[in-house]
Amino acid sequence: MTEVRVNEVGDMVLTGAEAMRVLAEPVRLAITDRLTRHGAATTAELAEAVGVDDVVAHLERLTEVGLVTRDGDTWEACGRGIFFExxxxxxxEVQQAARALSNAMLLSYEHLPRQWVEGTEPELELDWARSAGLFNAGMWLTAEELRKVQEDLEVLLMPYLQRKEPxxxxxxxxxxxxxxPPKSD
Structure with a gap:
């Protein structure tokens, strides 16, 4: 079993290629997302949530790499989120696995803005509608500066990420x- 470290905000820190490859599979990513966002669930609940009849083999692979634990028929993520670089x-090998996981994650969430606009936004109270939105900016950055922006954002959000109770x-x-970033010319 791969050791998965949990960082100060409760994210499972992935450093090994095997855990990244296992998580890059869309069903396993969906299972992990369900468990990190909503807590422990039974096998049947997870199968329904991800739309797959048999999730046990996927859950066993996630357990093997240290991302999920099992207590009877209940499964739980080992952390509140995922962090990797x-x-x-x-x-x-780790570079390729991390890129595959990064791409799988980007694509697995592409439906969320449309789903929110069509199903949630029309029901929001005015205060929440005014607070929601999009930040879309283009800027000239080096790769190092872009990583720094991401790190600074994580630091800015740290008090909220660590909040245990609403x-x-x-x-x-x-x-x-x-x-x-675009590819180089």
Whole structure:
């Protein structure tokens, strides 16, 4: 079993290629997303949530790499989220696995903005509708500066990410941030 470390915000930190490859499979990613967002679930609940009849083999693979634990028929993620990086020079296997996981994650969430606009936004109270939205900016950055922006954003969000219990009038907000540099000319 691969050791998965949990960081200060409760994310499972992936550093090995095997765990990244296992999680890059869409059904396993959906299962893990369900468990990290909504907590423990039975096999039947997970099968219904991800739309697959037999999820046991997927759950067993997630358990093997240390992302999920089992207690009878109930499964639970080992952390509140996922953190990984594409490493610099060196381990090409980990680089490829991290890129595959990154791409799988980007594509697995592509439906969320449309789903929110069509199903949630029309029902929002004015205060929440005014607070929702999109940040879409183009800027000139080096690769190092882009990583720094991402790190600074994580630091900015840290108090909210570490919040264990909701405060009065708070809601669980989903924040998607895409960092999409173009290829070089």
């Amino acid at each position: 594409i490493p610099e020079e060196g381990d090409e 405060t009065p009038d708070s809601r669980r907000v989903r924040m998607l941030a895409y960092f999409l």
